[in-house]
Amino acid sequence: MPRARASATSSNTSSSPESVAPSAALDQALGTLHGVGPARAAAFAAVGLHTVRDLLLHLPHKFTALPHPQPIARLAAGSDAAIVGRVARIVPSRRRQGATRIDVEDASGTLALVFFHQPHVGSAFARGAFVYALGRVGDRDGKRFLAVGTYEFVAAQDSGRPAAALPIYALPDAVPPRLHRRLVRGLSESLAPLLDDWRVTTALSADELLPLGRAVAAIHGCADEVELAAARRRLAYDEFVHHLRPLVAARAQVERSIKPDVVRVGADEFDRLRAALPFTLTRAQRRVLDEVFADLARPMPMHRLLHGDVGSGKTAIALLAAAAVVRAGHQAALLAPTALLADQHARTAQRVMATLRVPCATLTAATTARERKQLHARLAAGEPLLLIGTHALLVERVALPRLRLAVVDEQHRFGVVQRGRLRAKASAVDLLVMSATPIPRTLALAVFGDLEVSALDELPPGRAPVATQVRERRELKAVADDIRDVARSGGRVFVVCPLVAQSEQQDLIAAETLATKLSTYFKGQPRVGLAHGRRKPEDNAAALAAFRSGAAPVLVATLVVEVGVDVPEATLMVVVDAARFGLAALHQLRGRVGRGARASRCILVAKDGKPESRERLDVLVDEHDGLVIAQKDLEVRGPGQIAGSRQHGVLDFGFADLARDVDLLARAQQDLRRLLDAADVRAIEQALRASPSALRARVAATASVGPG
Ligand code: ADP
Ligand code: MG
Numbered sequence: 001m002p003r004a005r006a007s008a009t010s011s012n013t014s015s016s017p018e019s020v021a022p023s024a025a026l027d028q029a030l031g032t033l034h035g036v037g038p039a040r041a042a043a044f045a046a047v048g049l050h051t052v053r054d055l056l057l058h059l060p061h062k063f064t065a066l067p068h069p070q071p072i073a074r075l076a077a078g079s080d081a082a083i084v085g086r087v088a089r090i091v092p093s094r095r096r097q098g099a100t101r102i103d104v105e106d107a108s109g110t111l112a113l114v115f116f117h118q119p120h121v122g123s124a125f126a127r128g129a130f131v132y133a134l135g136r137v138g139d140r141d142g143k144r145f146l147a148v149g150t151y152e153f154v155a156a157q158d159s160g161r162p163a164a165a166l167p168i169y170a171l172p173d174a175v176p177p178r179l180h181r182r183l184v185r186g187l188s189e190s191l192a193p194l195l196d197d198w199r200v201t202t203a204l205s206a207d208e209l210l211p212l213g214r215a216v217a218a219i220h221g222c223a224d225e226v227e228l229a230a231a232r233r234r235l236a237y238d239e240f241v242h243h244l245r246p247l248v249a250a251r252a253q254v255e256r257s258i259k260p261d262v263v264r265v266g267a268d269e270f271d272r273l274r275a276a277l278p279f280t281l282t283r284a285q286r287r288v289l290d291e292v293f294a295d296l297a298r299p300m301p302m303h304r305l306l307h308g309d310v311g312s313g314k315t316a317i318a319l320l321a322a323a324a325v326v327r328a329g330h331q332a333a334l335l336a337p338t339a340l341l342a343d344q345h346a347r348t349a350q351r352v353m354a355t356l357r358v359p360c361a362t363l364t365a366a367t368t369a370r371e372r373k374q375l376h377a378r379l380a381a382g383e384p385l386l387l388i389g390t391h392a393l394l395v396e397r398v399a400l401p402r403l404r405l406a407v408v409d410e411q412h413r414f415g416v417v418q419r420g421r422l423r424a425k426a427s428a429v430d431l432l433v434m435s436a437t438p439i440p441r442t443l444a445l446a447v448f449g450d451l452e453v454s455a456l457d458e459l460p461p462g463r464a465p466v467a468t469q470v471r472e473r474r475e476l477k478a479v480a481d482d483i484r485d486v487a488r489s490g491g492r493v494f495v496v497c498p499l500v501a502q503s504e505q506q507d508l509i510a511a512e513t514l515a516t517k518l519s520t521y522f523k524g525q526p527r528v529g530l531a532h533g534r535r536k537p538e539d540n541a542a543a544l545a546a547f548r549s550g551a552a553p554v555l556v557a558t559l560v561v562e563v564g565v566d567v568p569e570a571t572l573m574v575v576v577d578a579a580r581f582g583l584a585a586l587h588q589l590r591g592r593v594g595r596g597a598r599a600s601r602c603i604l605v606a607k608d609g610k611p612e613s614r615e616r617l618d619v620l621v622d623e624h625d626g627l628v629i630a631q632k633d634l635e636v637r638g639p640g641q642i643a644g645s646r647q648h649g650v651l652d653f654g655f656a657d658l659a660r661d662v663d664l665l666a667r668a669q670q671d672l673r674r675l676l677d678a679a680d681v682r683a684i685e686q687a688l689r690a691s692p693s694a695l696r697a698r699v700a701a702t703a704s705v706g707p708g
Contacts, residue, residue, distance in 0.1 A: 026053040043174035048702030060167030073108035077139035192217035198687035236656035240668035242693035247449035276355040284458035302430035308456025309626035310591025330404035339537040363389040438627040487526035498580035515556040527552035568596035578604035579613030
């Protein structure tokens with residue numbers, strides 16, 4: 001038995017540095033274990049598991065909760081339940097694929113355990129043995145039976161359940177789960193406590209977090225819920241540390257670099273900048289500008305995230321910061337996720353920048369080759385100006401020798417990877433990243449852990465909440481009449497159709513179909529425009545211009561209007577098949593209206609008779625705080641939806657939960673910062689190599705290069 005072998009090497013649990021035995025036991029090749037022959041060892045190796053240490057660090061990805069057993073007589077048909085019984089009779093399957101039946105009894109009665117599709121299961125059972133079985137209680141001709149999902153042998157009738165839960169592992173096919181569990185349970189009791197704890201190795205203080213070895217043992221053993229919960233916390237913390245390490249290291253790197261110039265904005269200059277805006281700054285905007293200007297004046301580069309609710313006025317921050325930098329003789333860049341938004345920023349900037357005598361240039365896909373060449377020359381010569389463009393500027397080879405500030409708008413379309421690319425391109429540049437939505441604290445830490453955070457937590461005065469209602473598809477005709485009335489009385493109406501990756505084609509047709517249908521229904525009055533990602537940028541720009549001017553006051557669009565589009569005359573937002581969107585995205589869409597003086601509305605159209613989706617949409621009827629909505633979305637739909645980073649799987653945790661574990665995440669960040677101050681990155685990387693997360697990353701990498 002592996003247990004016997006393990007205990008022979010684990011007598012010295014104090015693991016004094018002189019004793020080599022613990023690490024030798026952990027470094028044992030898997031093939032030396034009882035029950036692991038060469039074939040199984042090879043199967044383990046193929047997924048990246050080589051030693052006992054690997055096996056211990058390979059943690060379950062799921063757990064089946066094991067309920068307490070009930071007396072057989074009390075089982076109710078149709079429910080899931082567990083029993084403990086003594087094996088009385090074994091009835092092997094008569095056909096190869098037939099069910100095996102095992103009769104068991106307890107003090108209250110007898111019960112047939114039925115095993116489907118396990119023709120050989122009977123051989124594991126012996127008369128008189130006690131078995132814990134969990135399954136669905138069925139009824140055949142008035143006799144109850146248990147269709148067994150999971151079973152374990154126990155010592156006695158009154159043993160109770162064998163554990164609080166059953167760990168489920170990702171395993172190669174050659175390794176039967178039952179064997180694996182037995183193997184790991186035996187090893188982990190004696191050997192897991194010997195695992196090095198990187199927290200201790202890196203001199204992080206002992207505290208209420210379980211030592212790594214105990215957490216690992218508890219996760220494999222699943223003895224009771226309290227211990228499992230404590231183990232989960234420790235492992236979640238480790239996952240956060242593993243995830244944050246590159247972010248915190250990037251941050252430390254930034255803090256060590258020195259800018260060639262700083263920009264100081266005095267009180268007089270601040271007043272001149274402010275006066276160029278057509279409105280008075282909110283208190284929050286002033287505070288954030290103070291933070292940004294303080295960063296500009298500091299020798300180390302700014303790396304700041306600005307988040308705030310839809311319509312909180314983030315653009316004004318970007319423009320004034322850029323103006324200050326250009327007026328001090330430098331170049332600034334404002335990057336938007338779409339050409340539509342870049343054009344809009346250019347329009348807004350033009351007015352403000354003309355007042356401030358700040359030269360502006362726009363560079364998008366629509367810029368002609370000749371203009372482009374001229375512009376490149378001006379930029380390369382170091383002419384101070386504000387360059388506005390799409391994120392594509394990052395990829396294009398644009399020389400910006402005097403670039404001092406880069407503002408990246410609508411970050412949720414702009415992932416961790418691009419941010420790294422930007423940093424590589426301009427390491428000592430001040431960077432201001434603006435998120436389209438307010439970001440729950442955990443997400444801000446997890447995705448933007450390398451950035452300082454500013455929040456615009458106040459809306460400009462006079463904003464009434466957008467009255468929101470949920471309708472159904474069969475009411476579309478009434479909604480269309482509503483759209484027509486609003487448009488004919490001088491308002492503007494957005495009509496948004498969903499666009500989902502796998503059925504893009506179909507949904508584009510849906511947007512086009514709806515535009516045509518509305519147009520026909522309105523008999524050309526009002527005119528209906530169309531904008532979506534498959535059209536040419538100049539066509540979209542023309543549609544938006546016609547929308548702005550009122551020439552085509554109804555705009556049918558896909559998510560291209562989700563972020564940033566700012567048309568103050570828009571008073572009605574209609575979202576078709578709204579349940580296909582996350583709450584945060586809907587709140588974003590709703591933020592496209594309610595920007596002017598007129599009262600605005602939002603109509604969310606749900607599919608007919610789908611109460612669940614209606615219920616979710618109803619959240620938006622009552623709730624208007626973007627942060628609350630984002631937090632709800634995080635809980636319901638997970639982080640990728642809000643952070644826009646799902647494409648990289650970076651927020652794919654096993655034990656950590658971003659909606660719940662704020663404290664652990666903050667703690668992981670603090671600890672890492674402390675470590676990076678005290679030691680160098682390499683030492684920490686070395687220590688972390690012995691963590692379950694590191695193993696998980698290695699196993700994932702091994703598995704993805706292997707066959708299949
Ligand atoms: P977001 O934060 O969503 O990017 P914008 O910067 O587009 O918001 O601003 C939304 C609208 O509010 C714009 O029409 C802008 O002109 C206006 N706005 C911004 N700040 C103020 C303010 N302090 N007072 C009045 N209106 C403002
Ligand atoms: Mg914006």
